[in-house]
Amino acid sequence: MERKQHFETQAVRTQTEKSSHREHTAPIYMTSSFTFEDAEQARALFNDEQEGNIYTRFSNPNNNELVEKLCLLEGTEDGITTASGMAAMFSSMAALLQSGDHILASRSLFGSTHQILTRIFPKWGITHTYADIDKPESWENLIQPNTKLIFVETPSNPGLDLVDLEWLGKLAGAHGLLLIVDNCFATPYLQQPASYGAHIVAHSTTKFIDGQGRTIGGAILGKKELIQEVRFFARHSGPALSPFNGWILSKSLETLAVRMDRHCDNALKLAEYLEGHAELEFVKYPFLSSHPQYELAKKQMKKGGGLITFSVKGGVERGRKFLDSLQMLSITANLGDTRTIATHPASTTHSKLSAEEQQQVGITPGLVRVSVGLENINDILEDIENALRASKGISQVAVDK
Known part of the structure; x- marks a missing residue:
C-alpha cells in the first residue's frame, strides 16, 4: 500500500503535469481560454462528459494545482478558488442557500462576514441567528425548522475565541445541517475542520497561505457534491481567481x-x-x-x-x-x-x-x-x-x- 506523504511533502511536491518543456515549476497559464482538438471535444467538455479546461473563469491549470494541494492538506474531496477571501465566504453560503433559509452563526465573525449576514442576505429572505461561543449549551435551542447551515470561524477574528469542532460536527450531523468553517486563521497546517465533520472549509488565501502580502484570493473546499453546487454558482457569478495569483499561492503553500x-x-x-x-x-x-x-x-x-x-x-x-x-x-x-x-x-x-x-x-x-x-x-x-x-x-x- 502506498504510504501517505507528510503535510510538508504534499505542499511541495504536488504539481500540475509537466509540459513538453519539462519545467521544474509549473508555468503561469495567462490565457483567458483554451482550444479544443475538435468540435466533439468542445461538446464533451461543455457537457461535463470530459475533464479539461475551457475558460479561465471556470478553471485554469494554476488554480487547479492550488486546489489539488489545498484538498490534500485539508483532507477534502474537491474545491474551487475565488478572487478574494470574502468571495469564498459569500459563495460558500450563497450557493447552498435559498430564500427562506436560516443560518446559525457564531457571533464572533469577521466584520465583512457580519455585513453579509445582516445586510445582504436579508434582501433575499435569508435570515440568521447568532450563537455565543461561550454558551455552547444554547446552540441547539437556536436551530430553527428552516435552519440550513452553521457558519463559524475558529479561532475567531479578532477575539481569538474557539469553537469545539468535534462537538459542532456532531451537532450539525444530528440535525442534518451543513457545517461551514472559516479556517483562515489556523490554516490547514494547524487544524483540519473536515476531519471533525465540516462539510465546507473556506479560506482567505490572502492571509497566511500567501504569507507575504502579495495577493488577494480565496478557496472553498469540501465534499464533492457540495462543491459541484458551489462551482456552478461561481462559474456563472464570476468570482474567478487570476492564474497569476493562483501560481503565487500554490508556490506559497510550499513554505506554509x-x-x-x-x-x-x-x-x-x-x-x-x-x-x-x-x-x-x-x-x-x-x-x-x-x-x-x-x-x-x-x-x-x-x-x-x-x-x-x-x-x-x-x-x-x-x-x-x-x-x-x-x-x-x-x-x-x-x-x-x-x-x-x-x-x-x-x-x-x-x-x-x-x-x-x-x-x-x-x-x-x-x-x-x-x-x-x-x-x-x-x-x-x-x-x-x-x-x-x-x-x-x-x-x-x-x-x-
Whole structure:
C-alpha cells in the first residue's frame, strides 16, 4: 500500500503535469481560454462528459494545482478558488442557500462576514441567528425548522475565541445541517475542520497561505457534491481567481509549514512577554494557559496561530496612540504577512459594529490585534514595549530576551 506523504511533502511536491518543456515549476497559464482538438471535444467538455479546461473563469491549470494541494492538506474531496477571501465566504453560503433559509452563526465573525449576514442576505429572505461561543449549551435551542447551515470561524477574528469542532460536527450531523468553517486563521497546517465533520472549509488565501502580502484570493473546499453546487454558482457569478495569483499561492503553500512554525513560535513568545504587563488589561492567545479555551486549543490545533490580541489601558485614545508610537510594526488592514502588523479593530475592521455588538464579540475600546510576523522576536518585543511606553509618556528601553 502506498504510504501517505507528510503535510510538508504534499505542499511541495504536488504539481500540475509537466509540459513538453519539462519545467521544474509549473508555468503561469495567462490565457483567458483554451482550444479544443475538435468540435466533439468542445461538446464533451461543455457537457461535463470530459475533464479539461475551457475558460479561465471556470478553471485554469494554476488554480487547479492550488486546489489539488489545498484538498490534500485539508483532507477534502474537491474545491474551487475565488478572487478574494470574502468571495469564498459569500459563495460558500450563497450557493447552498435559498430564500427562506436560516443560518446559525457564531457571533464572533469577521466584520465583512457580519455585513453579509445582516445586510445582504436579508434582501433575499435569508435570515440568521447568532450563537455565543461561550454558551455552547444554547446552540441547539437556536436551530430553527428552516435552519440550513452553521457558519463559524475558529479561532475567531479578532477575539481569538474557539469553537469545539468535534462537538459542532456532531451537532450539525444530528440535525442534518451543513457545517461551514472559516479556517483562515489556523490554516490547514494547524487544524483540519473536515476531519471533525465540516462539510465546507473556506479560506482567505490572502492571509497566511500567501504569507507575504502579495495577493488577494480565496478557496472553498469540501465534499464533492457540495462543491459541484458551489462551482456552478461561481462559474456563472464570476468570482474567478487570476492564474497569476493562483501560481503565487500554490508556490506559497510550499513554505506554509515553515512559516507557520515561526509565526506561532514568535506569537507565543510575545504573548508570554506581554501577559501581566502593567499597561495592559489582558492578553489573549490560544496557547496561553490563561486562555479560557486553552485545553480545547491544544486538542484541535497543532500550535496557537500567528495572532494575539491585547487591550491597552486607556481605551480608544490610548490604543490609537499606541499604534502611532510603533516604529517597526506595520499598520495595515491585513494579517498573515511576513511582517508584523498591528490593527485597532474597534476603529477599523469592526467599526461598522455597534458598541454593543463590539462588546458581545470581545472587542474592547483599547483592543489591539497583532499579526505576528517572521522578524526576530526581540525586535518585535522592543517595538511593542516602546510603543506602550511612548503612548503612556514614559522613557523607552532596549529589549533583549
